[in-house]
Amino acid sequence: MTETSRQIVVVGGGIIGAAIAWQLTKRGAQVTLIEAGGIGGLTTAATWAWTNATAHNPKPYYDIRAASMTEWDRLADELPDLPYVRSGTLYADNDRFDTEAFVANHASWGYDVRSVSIDQARQHEPAVRDLEGPLAISDSEGAVDATAAAILFATLARKSGALVFTGIGVDAVSVDGQGRVDGVIMNDAPIKADEVIVAAGADTPRIVEPLGVTLPMETRRGVLATTKPLPRLIDRNILLPGLHVRQKADGALLAGASFGGEAPDVPAEEIANDLVSRIQSSIVGAENAELASISVGHRPTPGDGFPVVGRTSTIGGLYIATMHSGITLAPIVARLVADEILDDRRDPLLEPFGVDRFKS
Ligand SMILES: Cc1cc2nc3c(=O)[nH]c(=O)nc-3n(C[C@H](O)[C@H](O)[C@H](O)COP(=O)(O)OP(=O)(O)OC[C@H]3O[C@@H](n4cnc5c(N)ncnc54)[C@H](O)[C@@H]3O)c2cc1C
The missing domain is CATH 3.50.50.60 (FAD/NAD(P)-binding domain)
Known part of the structure; x- marks a missing residue:
């Protein structure tokens, strides 16, 4: 055929x-x-839409994720209108990531991630408050308007x-x-x-x-909060304890609390309001951020x-x-x-x- x-x-x-x-x-x-x-x-x-081959994954799963990141870059060359940005990520969440081990392991696999000092991180992302080391940056991660x-x-x-x-x-x-x-x-x-x-x-x-x-x-639930648009404050995906946040093309901040799914008994509104409070206290210039919308998705996880x-x-x-x-x-x-x-x-x-x- x-x-x-x-x-x-x-x-x-x-x-x-x-x-x-x-x-x-x-x-x-x-x-x-x-x-x-x-x-x-x-x-x-209803996704956060971070493209990555991050920590906590065995090598075969890392391999296909890393290959797909390259594929996103290739597609961006092929399709000028592709709503994808290779924005990079600042890793500043030492509750979730053993950042030093992640950098050592993934660098040995050829991943584009490096340790940075607090001063270096501040130069890259001056609006992020209260950074505590160890920290890392990947320049090849990104985000998509999915x-x-x-x-x-x-x-x-x-x-x-x-x-x-x-x-x-x-x-x-x-x-x-x-x-x-x-x-x-x-x-x-x-x-x-x-x-x-x-x-x-x-x-x-x-x-x-x-x-x-x-x-x-x-199909664990995932709740995200979107703020009303703000002037440009951050460039990368920012991973902090209890808050991951990125700024979309229209200036809105899109934030989540957990990558694993939130407890089902906590109302989505409560999670979203808490996310906005965290944004207000974590990002300089977002002190008056206002909640614009809440999304609730279900992660299809085999x-x-x-x-x-x-x-x-x-x-x-x-x-x-x-x-x-x-x-x-x-x-x-x-x-x-x-x-x-x-x-x-x-x-x-x-x-x-x-x-x-x-x-x-
Ligand atoms: C809060 C949250 C954050 C996430 N963050 C990330 C992230 O940062 N990075 C990442 O890579 N992934 C992330 N994910 C996961 C990612 O969003 C999903 O893996 C992805 O969207 C799945 O896409 P899909 O096309 O398989 O599913 P869907 O987008 O759900 O599409 C499936 C479609 O099938 C249709 N359908 C169902 N039944 C039928 C039928 N009988 N006939 C016809 N159509 C049907 C549905 O209507 C639906 O539109 C996140 C998910 C959530 C919830």
């Missing part, structure tokens, strides 16, 4: 599905992208010939008599396909479960914490792509998924992240 005759349905128009749809159409595949809500996703619309990026990818997919449906969900993935995917059911109507890629974020397990595919998934990207061994034509850190990972995952689907070539970077690792 040639690339141009192969029919592929992508379920989910968050950053993962949109990026995959674009990479596939770019290579000539016939793609239908189906999104139950609007392009830009659910979690993708919803805008997903919309851009879906728009490029459409321009390359993809059909894009929004506001209508896939009810089920259908299989033929041989147990191979033959399409999806949408609004009681079948859409034929040779391959179905389920990139439905936290909803992915619910879609593949009727096909006998088990996918443990945690059972062992790592991405799930690949075919299943039981259902031919079914491919799954769901993960946390999907903002960091979207560009490399999309390119490697297109390689696997169209060339039948699985890149070694994807090897640890197959679906079948959850087969009991």
Whole structure:
């Protein structure tokens, strides 16, 4: 089957599905992208969107994250309108990070991170108060306007010939008599396909479960606070104890408290108000910051914490792509998924992240 005759349905128009749809159409595949809500996703619309290959990750996971950071840089050259900025990060959170160990370990892996003194950090980020060492800076980390990026990818997919449906969900993935995917059911109507890629974020397990595919998934809540726009105060992603904050293109500060998910019983308003208080006391010039909006997302985190990207061994034509850190990972995952689907070539970077690792 040639690339141009192969029919592929992508379920989910968050950053993962949109990026995959674009990479596939770019290579000539016939793609239908189906999104139950609007392009830009659910979690993708409620993310902090920091691109990184930071601490606390084993080498294979570091490798794919670092490769994706390079891919973001490459995409920025290819797409002048890409809402991505290689802003860098100031690490000043010694509660969460063993900064010295992180720098030593990651520098030995070739990561762009270096220790800095308090004075050096102040020169880079003069508005950040009460810095306590050890501190580090990575210049190659960055941030994305994730919803805008997903919309851009879906728009490029459409321009390359993809059909894009929004506001209508896939009810089920259908299989033929041989147990191979033959399409999806949408609004009681079948859409034929040779391959179905389920990139439905936290909803992915619910879609593949009727096909006998088990996918443990945690969906811990993540609350972020956005302030009203302020004059430019900080350039980098700033990681402080109990506060990570960055300044968006419009001047608003976007902040979170935890990377692991907040306690479910604390109201989002309480977390957001506390974040604004922390911003006011941590950033010079933000003393009068005002809360503009609160976002609540659910991190699609497969059972062992790592991405799930690949075919299943039981259902031919079914491919799954769901993960946390999907903002960091979207560009490399999309390119490697297109390689696997169209060339039948699985890149070694994807090897640890197959679906079948959850087969009991
Ligand atoms: C607070 C918070 C902070 C985060 N910070 C970072 C960060 O700094 N860096 C980072 O890399 N990652 C971060 N993440 C994680 C990252 O945002 C997610 O991994 C990423 O957005 C997942 O994208 P997605 O496309 O898989 O999912 P989504 O954006 O949720 O998209 C999935 C889409 O599938 C659609 N869908 C579901 N069911 C169906 C159906 N039956 N038919 C059709 N469509 C369907 C949904 O409507 C949705 O739009 C954070 C997440 C949160 C919540």
